[in-house]
Amino acid sequence: MSTSTERTAVDSSISHKVSIPYRQDLPPAGGFAELKYKRNLPNKGPGSVVFLLGVGALSAFGFWRLGKSNQEKVELEREKIWSRIHLVPLLLAEGDRAAYNARQVDLAAERAIMKDVHGWEAGKSVYNNPKYESPRIELR
């Protein structure tokens, strides 16, 4: 039994050496295909000039519109200002009447309070100036 196992091992070693033929590893016939190492980014879509002009045109349109709306704003402001100017006399007249009434009430109160003081002039200004001055003291 022992001999048979030896033979098999020897045979197998011999057959192994024989079965592989020698072969040099070489490039394929006609050489390798060329390596694509260069960047390959084909130009797609519009170019830079088109983009520049496009963005420029868009910006120009936007600024033109902005200018227009600024002019409109000026006119709207003018409208608002004039609507208030037309109301000034009306509101001022009403306020004047209220101020006049309040002043008369104040003067009556002052006269009543100072009736015992000889030579007291109710509502007389402390300044020697005929120009109107709105009252600085609230009596009520």
Add this chain to the structure above:
Amino acid sequence: MSDSTPVDASSVPKVEEIGATSGPLASASFFIGAHCKDYNEDFMLCKEENRDPAHCLKEGRKVTRCAFDLLAKMRDNCGKQFEEHWSCLEKNNHHYYSCRKPETALNSCMFEKMGLLKTIPGTPQGQKPIHERTDTIIRNVQK
């Protein structure tokens, strides 16, 4: 604001105060300016003479009566358009540009019935006044 206890009520003729709030006044202001131009200018010239409230009471009463009269006439002639415009102004922060539709209706009604025209002084020559333009850029974003 007004005091109910004037001392010598007999010397000052009574005048009914206008009583309108900001919306109707804003809506009617250009017509007040057109209708009461003479009284308004008279009053302002008087105020320029003297700022004393007692100085221009007479002119002031005329101003208030004129405006009161105008508001009454507006309500009689163009009541619906007037109310539509001022309620629109109330809803839109008193921006005239938000209420051009009711304003156009009110303006045309006022011109037809009372001959009053809204003009904005100082509009550049050869340019349509802003309230008559329809192609404006500034307008309400929300419909």
